Amino acid sequence: MLDKIAKHFDFQQKALGLRAYRTEVLSSNIANSDTPYHKAVDFDFKDAMTRAIGESQSSMAMDKTHQTHLDGFAEQADKDFKLQYRNEVQPSIDGNTVDMDLERSAFADNALKYQSTLTFLNRRISGLSDAIKG
Amino acid sequence: MSLSKVFDIAGAGMTAQSMRLNVVSSNIANVDSAVSSNGEPYKGKKVVFTAIPINKETPQVATVRVTAVVEDQSPARMVYDPKHPMADAKGYVTMPNINPVEEMTDMISSARSYQTNVEMMNTAKSLLQKTLSIGQQ
Numbered sequence: 289m290l291d292k293i294a295k296h297f298d299f300q301q302k303a304l305g306l307r308a309y310r311t312e313v314l315s316s317n318i319a320n321s322d323t324p325y326h327k328a329v330d331f332d333f334k335d336a337m338t339r340a341i342g343e344s345q346s347s348m349a350m351d352k353t354h355q356t357h358l359d360g361f362a363e364q365a366d367k368d369f370k371l372q373y374r375n376e377v378q379p380s381i382d383g384n385t386v387d388m389d390l391e392r393s394a395f396a397d398n399a400l401k402y403q404s405t406l407t408f409l410n411r412r413i414s415g416l417s418d419a420i421k422g
Numbered sequence: 423m424s425l426s427k428v429f430d431i432a433g434a435g436m437t438a439q440s441m442r443l444n445v446v447s448s449n450i451a452n453v454d455s456a457v458s459s460n461g462e463p464y465k466g467k468k469v470v471f472t473a474i475p476i477n478k479e480t481p482q483v484a485t486v487r488v489t490a491v492v493e494d495q496s497p498a499r500m501v502y503d504p505k506h507p508m509a510d511a512k513g514y515v516t517m518p519n520i521n522p523v524e525e526m527t528d529m530i531s532s533a534r535s536y537q538t539n540v541e542m543m544n545t546a547k548s549l550l551q552k553t554l555s556i557g558q559q
Binding site: 308329396399 | 425427435439442476480484485486531532535542553557
């Protein structure tokens with residue numbers, strides 16, 4: 289029963305975790321905008337989210353009862369995602385690849401999506417409590 | 423908690439940028455100091471920023487720290503002023519190797535970076551506050 293409630297929030301919980309981590313990564317880029325040789329990094333949110341969901345649903349994966357059975361998507365999902373270096377728009381002489389416009393817009397976008405996810409989560413919680421209270 | 427790490431990162435960024443601002447203001451204030459505390463003409467100073475990784479797994483995600491303040495080794499500015507007490511035999515005074523225009527642009531740049539760090543911290547703060555109120559109607 290309780291694990292069903294937990295699963296009900298699973299998607300939003302994973303999304304919030306990833307959004308919070310992306311905030312950290314982007315803030316590191318912005319804080320190091322004047323550090324020589326610092327390379328800006330980011331990760332593919334869609335890819336990371338797909339992997340995160342894949343992890344949680346691996347218990348739902350189909351059983352392999354024969355050696356020639358193929359892997360489902362859940363098994364293929366790698367447990368971890370990689371931080372990737374950004375392609376530089378305008379190369380600078382100190383080897384720094386942080387593009388302030390790009391990073392700041394990504395940061396604002398990420399913060400907004402974090403808040404949207406919070407709203408969705410709150411709606412789920414209130415929907416559930418409505419169902420309980422009747 | 424990733425969001426609270428944003429406070430560390432932005433805080434480190436603010437400290438680093440304010441140190442840079444300090445050095446810039448010292449340079450601008452001493453643009454005409456023919457003698458500094460060691461008897462030599464004042465030399466322009468620059469900060470060295472270094473990225474300090476937060477954890478070993480992802481060294482690309484880093485906070486920032488000023489690891490050194492170095493002296494500008496470019497040649498001094500020679501000003502012809504025979505009446506100056508520090509003038510040499512030919513009447514030239516050795517003045518600091520500071521370019522005020524460069525220092526002013528450095529000042530603007532560090533002030534802007536400081537502001538960005540403050541905004542980042544404010545964003546993280548409001549996100550955390552909203553996260554704390556999950557499930558409260």
